[in-house]
Amino acid sequence: MSTSDLTRCLDFARPWLAEPEAEAARRAVLSGWVTQGPEVAAFEREFAACVGADHACAVSSCTAALHLALRAVGVRPGDEVVTVSHSYIATANSVRYCGATPVFVDIDPATFNMDPGRIEAVLTERTRAILCVHQMGMPCQLETILGIARRHRLAVVEDAACAVGSEIRLNGRWTPIGKPHGDVACFSFHPRKLVTTGDGGILTTSNRDWDRQFRLWRHNGMDVPDLDRHGAREIIFETYPTLGYNYRMSDIAAAVGRAQLKRLPEMVHRRRLLAARYHSLLADLPGIHLPQEPTWARSNFQSYCVRLPQGCDQKQVMQYMLDRNVPTRRGVMCAHREAPYANLHPRRPLTESEQAQDHTILLPMHHKLTEDDQAYVAEALKNACCHAVPCAV
Numbered sequence: 001m002s003t004s005d006l007t008r009c010l011d012f013a014r015p016w017l018a019e020p021e022a023e024a025a026r027r028a029v030l031s032g033w034v035t036q037g038p039e040v041a042a043f044e045r046e047f048a049a050c051v052g053a054d055h056a057c058a059v060s061s062c063t064a065a066l067h068l069a070l071r072a073v074g075v076r077p078g079d080e081v082v083t084v085s086h087s088y089i090a091t092a093n094s095v096r097y098c099g100a101t102p103v104f105v106d107i108d109p110a111t112f113n114m115d116p117g118r119i120e121a122v123l124t125e126r127t128r129a130i131l132c133v134h135q136m137g138m139p140c141q142l143e144t145i146l147g148i149a150r151r152h153r154l155a156v157v158e159d160a161a162c163a164v165g166s167e168i169r170l171n172g173r174w175t176p177i178g179k180p181h182g183d184v185a186c187f188s189f190h191p192r193k194l195v196t197t198g199d200g201g202i203l204t205t206s207n208r209d210w211d212r213q214f215r216l217w218r219h220n221g222m223d224v225p226d227l228d229r230h231g232a233r234e235i236i237f238e239t240y241p242t243l244g245y246n247y248r249m250s251d252i253a254a255a256v257g258r259a260q261l262k263r264l265p266e267m268v269h270r271r272r273l274l275a276a277r278y279h280s281l282l283a284d285l286p287g288i289h290l291p292q293e294p295t296w297a298r299s300n301f302q303s304y305c306v307r308l309p310q311g312c313d314q315k316q317v318m319q320y321m322l323d324r325n326v327p328t329r330r331g332v333m334c335a336h337r338e339a340p341y342a343n344l345h346p347r348r349p350l351t352e353s354e355q356a357q358d359h360t361i362l363l364p365m366h367h368k369l370t371e372d373d374q375a376y377v378a379e380a381l382k383n384a385c386c387h388a389v390p391c392a393v
């Protein structure tokens with residue numbers, strides 16, 4: 001290791017923000033209209049066009065989006081929603097916000113996504129919906145999940161938090177995640193995802209009534225958007241026909257989002273290139289499992305998740321790499337192991353979910369990574385694994 005390696009400063013993640021985003025925020029600020037207004041409306045139109053959706057409704061986060069999506073498809077107190085524990089905790093939390101119970105099914109260890117073969121065994125007369133996740137940007141097995149949902153008359157909500165720019169092949173055609181293929185898809189604009197607005201989320205659907213409902217709910221149930229009242233030549237008194245929330249996105253955030261959307265093709269292209277490079281650098285590491293794309297899925301590689309060779313202690317490997325200035329993160333969490341779900345006893349073992357949490361790590365992934373950085377990360381990982389279990393190589 002050279003001296004420069006010891007001073008090497010690698011970020012784990014980094015949003016792709018630059019002058020166009022700063023300029024967009026400036027435009028919104030100087031316009032004098034900073035809450036939900038013309039920028040949000042334009043962002044919604046552009047996002048809908050980008051994923052091929054009929055309707056898109058921007059909100060304050062993906063967590064808020066998931067809450068509204070589940071309410072719209074009819075999830076009520078006492079209902080059950082089939083989902084995965086192996087996800088960011090917001091997935092399970094959104095089910096709880098509706099007074100319903102998440103019923104966790106295990107994942108496919110190859111893709112870290114819901115294993116559709118395990119869904120039917122947990123269905124009851126109280127099951128209302130399936131909440132599937134496109135984990136780390138990898139499309140889940142939607143075709144099978146949609147078939148099961150149709151047979152059992154269940155709604156499908158897609159947690160597409162990480163999946164903007166990912167694609168899936170259905171009926172022989174590639175389509176963007178978010179069309180949506182289920183009833184509603186929910187995206188996140190947190191800085192750890194590809195497109196960011198600081199914080200934010202969006203719901204896409206083909207159902208006009210649900211889209212109207214989302215617009216009421218996000219604005220405390222108010223039936224006249226601020227912008228309409230502001231521009232009206234007559235006095236309008238608004239009413240509040242339903243109990244809502246404050247889940248609005250600001251116009252500053254939406255302006256940044258519009259600049260980000262223009263970069264999306266470049267972002268996805270860059271990440272797919274970085275993923276391919278990691279793949280070739282790490283393919284010869286004995287026992288490692290690298291991300292695999294099913295033939296019908298194109299990931300945006302929001303994260304690059306590797307399963308460590310057997311016997312490698314996750315924390316030890318991460319510490320060894322950090323000592324060499326390579327930041328990593330543990331693989332995706334399991335909600336059922338956290339306090340809010342301590343009393344919810346999964347109906348089936350979640351062995352693959354737990355194994356994934358305990359034996360995978362995420363490698364640095366962002367547009368600034370150079371070839372040299374990636375070679376350094378790969379070398380550090382190989383040495384860390386040899387350090388953990390003496391290697392034959």
Ligand SMILES: *Cc1c(COP(=O)(O)O)cnc(C)c1O
Pocket residue numbers: 060061062063064087088090091133135159161162187188189190200201
């Ligand atoms: C990030 C994430 C969320 C939450 O998104 P927010 O916009 O932060 O609310 C939900 N589900 C998954 C799978 C995520 O990765």
